[in-house]
Amino acid sequence: MVETVKGIVLRETPIADYDKIMTVLTAEYGKIAVYARGAKRLKSPLFTATQLFTYGEFTVSRTKTTYYLRTGELIESFYHIRDTLEGAALAAYIADVAADIAIEDEPSPELMRLVLNSFHVIATKKKPMALVKGVFELRAAAIAGFMPNLVACEGCGNSDLDVFYFDVSCGTFRCEDCYRVSAMLSERFAERRNENEGIYPTGQLIAILSASVFAAMRYAIYSKPERLFSFELKDEALSDFASVAEKYITCHMEKNYATLEFYHTVKD
Ligand SMILES: [Zn+2]
Structure with missing residues (x-):
């Protein structure tokens, strides 16, 4: 069966001298493995549309396990992602997480849109990388089934607070009073408390x-996809946001990404 799909190249594995297998994220079929014969040849008509991070339209023939690439048309290369090492490293991490979350033969239009939007913002450099990363991490975790509840305090239902005690492993928060009450239940908490982080009675962060x-x-969790990156954060607030978003996705995906470690070694 021959069909046409739009997708983003998340990974590529070289095969022999000139072939490669790509992991492609599509809206209709989630992630698919696409065998691209001869695509590594500079003169191949498949060369441009099969580069990493590229968004393209692919004509494929399908067998039970593999898609074979027949033609590829470039829609957007996101070439300027590579202008900075930090941008390229962040895109690699995003591609890694997306490939992890996407499921074969399960539609993933939301994830596809999130990756496209994130790549676009990295390439145009309109927002700090830390902001793009944090938004992606929170939203990706929610898409993967770990939607936090950021509406109201678990204890009293208040939502408008000065300080929020966010429980990373539960994805819920408490106001200071409710947090203290629950914290008092554990002597262990009192011993372990420090300025920024505490150990909850049950050991959560x-x-x-x-x-x-x-x-x-x-904003990152509840805003419309087209408004996702339309806010500003600076300095300490930005670094706190990036830090909690990373803790949240790392905790729930239960995985250490090598691409994330690399991002931290190259970021400014
Ligand atoms: Zn409360």
Whole structure:
């Protein structure tokens, strides 16, 4: 069967001298493995559309396990992702997480849109990389089934606070009073408490967040896809946002990504 799909090249594995197998994220079929024969030849008509991070339209013939690439048309190369090492490293990490979350033969239009939007913002450099990364991490975790509840305090239902005690492993938060009450239940907590993080009675990680950081988290989770990156955060608030988003996805995906470690070694 021959069909046409639009997709983003998330990974490529070289095969022999000139072939490669690509992991492609599509809206209709989730992630698919596409065998691209001869695509590594500079003169191949498949060369341009099969580069890493490229968004393209692919004509493929399908067998039970593999898609074979017949033609590839470039839609967007996101070439300027590679202008900085930090941008390229972040895109590699995003591609890694997306390939992990996407499921074969399960439609993933939301994830596809998130990756496209993230790549676009990296390439245009309109936002700090730390902001792009944090938004992607929170939203990707939610798409993967780990939607945090950022609406109201678990204990009293208040939502408008100055300080938020966010429980990273549960994805919920408490106000300071409710947090203290629950914390008092454990002597262990009192021993382990420090300025920024505490150990909860059950051992979860607590991030103590300002109103502006928490507003950014709410934005990343609840805003419409087209408005996803339309907010500003600076300095300490931005680094707190990036830090809690990374803790959140790392905790829930239960995985250490080599591409994330690399990003940290090259970021400014
Ligand atoms: Zn409360």
